[in-house]
Amino acid sequence: MSTRGxxxxxxxxxxxxxxxxxxALICGLLGAPAxxxxxxxTAAPQARQGTAAAATPSAVSVVEEAAARPVPRPSRRTxxxxxxxxxxxxxxxxxxxxxxxxxxxxxxVTTAWIDKPGFLSRTQLQELSAAGHEIGGHxxxxxxxAQIPRSEVKRQVCxxxxxLQDWGFSPTxxxxxxxxxxxxxxxxxxxxxxxxxxxxxxxxxxxxxxGCPWGETLPPGDAAYLAAPEQVNSSWTLSQLKRQVxxxxxxxxxxxxxxxxxxxxxxxxxxxxxxxxxxxxxxTAFATWLRSYTANPTNQTTTAPxxxxxxxxxxxxxxGYQDAxxxxxxxxxxxxxxxxxNASLEQLEGQVPDCFERAxxxxxxxxxxxxxxxxxxxxxxxxxxxxxxxxxxxxxxxDLGTCSPSVVPGRTYDLSTWYTSTGITQYALYYRTTTDExxxxxxxxxxxxxxxxxxATWTTPPVPQDATAVSFxxxxxxxxxxxxxxxxxxxxxxx
Numbered sequence: 001m002s003t004r005g006x007x008x009x010x011x012x013x014x015x016x017x018x019x020x021x022x023x024a025l026i027c028g029l030l031g032a033p034a035x036x037x038x039x040x041x042t043a044a045p046q047a048r049q050g051t052a053a054a055a056t057p058s059a060v061s062v063v064e065e066a067a068a069r070p071v072p073r074p075s076r077r078t079x080x081x082x083x084x085x086x087x088x089x090x091x092x093x094x095x096x097x098x099x100x101x102x103x104x105x106x107x108x109v110t111t112a113w114i115d116k117p118g119f120l121s122r123t124q125l126q127e128l129s130a131a132g133h134e135i136g137g138h139x140x141x142x143x144x145x146a147q148i149p150r151s152e153v154k155r156q157v158c159x160x161x162x163x164l165q166d167w168g169f170s171p172t173x174x175x176x177x178x179x180x181x182x183x184x185x186x187x188x189x190x191x192x193x194x195x196x197x198x199x200x201x202x203x204x205x206x207x208x209x210x211g212c213p214w215g216e217t218l219p220p221g222d223a224a225y226l227a228a229p230e231q232v233n234s235s236w237t238l239s240q241l242k243r244q245v246x247x248x249x250x251x252x253x254x255x256x257x258x259x260x261x262x263x264x265x266x267x268x269x270x271x272x273x274x275x276x277x278x279x280x281x282x283x284t285a286f287a288t289w290l291r292s293y294t295a296n297p298t299n300q301t302t303t304a305p306x307x308x309x310x311x312x313x314x315x316x317x318x319x320g321y322q323d324a325x326x327x328x329x330x331x332x333x334x335x336x337x338x339x340x341x342n343a344s345l346e347q348l349e350g351q352v353p354d355c356f357e358r359a360x361x362x363x364x365x366x367x368x369x370x371x372x373x374x375x376x377x378x379x380x381x382x383x384x385x386x387x388x389x390x391x392x393x394x395x396x397x398x399d400l401g402t403c404s405p406s407v408v409p410g411r412t413y414d415l416s417t418w419y420t421s422t423g424i425t426q427y428a429l430y431y432r433t434t435t436d437e438x439x440x441x442x443x444x445x446x447x448x449x450x451x452x453x454x455x456a457t458w459t460t461p462p463v464p465q466d467a468t469a470v471s472f473x474x475x476x477x478x479x480x481x482x483x484x485x486x487x488x489x490x491x492x493x494x495x
């Protein structure tokens with residue numbers, strides 16, 4: 001069986017049957033008997049585990065014979081893949097439902113969210129993998145890849161894949177966050193070693209893409225952007241879910257990839273958004289129907305995870321698993337040099353300075369605008385009202401290296417910001433860990449109100465040993481108006 005995107009552990013028996021059935025159906029489309037396709041879905045994945053594949057003479061001859069055949073034409077069979085995005089905790093319910101129906105799914109996870117409240121744990125991912133489900137990538141922090149530079153796209157995609165590999169999985173399937181992609185993102189997805197990357201909304205759905213096909217082709221025409229209908233939400237009925245499968249079958253077959261998020265009982269309530277939820281009852285009914293539908297050979301339909309489906313569709317042309325390699329962040333700035341990009345806030349994206357973000361938390365209302373700059377044309381003005389708790393602040397973007405300044409663990413750094421303020425302020429600091437997770441670090445003493453431009457300076461404590469980058473902001477922690485400009489962060493040198 002394939003271990004694509006799964007931990008290197010033995011699957012349950014039904015998982016092997018599902019994989020073999022998928023191979024048989026897809027290879028029927030390729031023009032080869034099902035028995036001839038088995039080596040491509042068993043021997044190659046075992047080799048990726050570091051275990052030699054015991055190929056029999058008949059298996060070798062089958063591969064040689066298949067390699068000599070012309071490139072196969074697209075299949076008229078139908079394969080259904082059930083995928084789940086983000087690694088949300090209640091997807092465990094969905095996994096249990098699929099397993100009861102003998103279906104293996106694909107779980108696209110955002111690595112920085114794993115082990116956080118409301119999300120799956122690494123232990124749960126291992127259990128999903130052991131049950132035969134595929135673990136795929138959904139980047140590190142779920143950034144919109146169409147809105148960030150190539151360097152940051154590569155860190156999001158490559159580093160997320162590397163994290164999954166370090167956890168014991170072999171991820172080869174990616175889903176684009178927000179289904180947002182560009183030619184650059186698609187190029188990077190393949191560079192980072194993914195076989196496929198899934199979008200949304202490019203196939204016929206209950207309420208969108210009227211006139212579009214009902215299924216992706218097998219093999220897909222563009223593996224870097226798998227076509228799929230819009231995500232399933234609480235408005236989808238059981239009949240509509242069934243129709244996605246039956247219409248694909250009636251209109252020539254192909255690959256139906258359905259995308260789920262929350263599996264919860266009360267869509268529209270807290271933690272169960274109607275826009276991306278399905279109830280356990282509806283999913284159970286669909287999975288039960290799908291098991292019955294695929295069991296009827298006249299329907300020529302099966303289910304399989306995304307990775308297995310792709311590998312079986314390309315057969316002997318599958319190149320094999322590629323090891324994941326992380327994309328490093330830039331090195332720390334030299335001693336005495338300002339480590340911040342766009343420190344004067346003059347380069348804007350709309351009204352937000354490039355490489356900065358407007359952040360905050362708690363019970364307060366923050367409003368932003370532009371103000372005359374101290375040294376350039378513009379500064380950032382923040383007004384907080386109705387303050388009860390938390391803060392609001394402008395800070396270098398907490399990304400994976402394009403904007404957030406890299407640091408040396410154990411070193412101290414000098415922070416500076418020019419400001420005027422009618423309310424109390426203080427620095428709030430965060431750091432990025434070696435696993436690309438951002439954490440709150442510490443806060444400075446308070447700075448007094450100031451009617452004229454005043455420089456707020458503070459030297460940080462030694463940077464934590466697991467830190468790779470730092471971000472900070474002069475935070476407004478009371479009602480008032482704060483104007484900031486000319487940010488600085490330097491390594492003073494010395495021990």
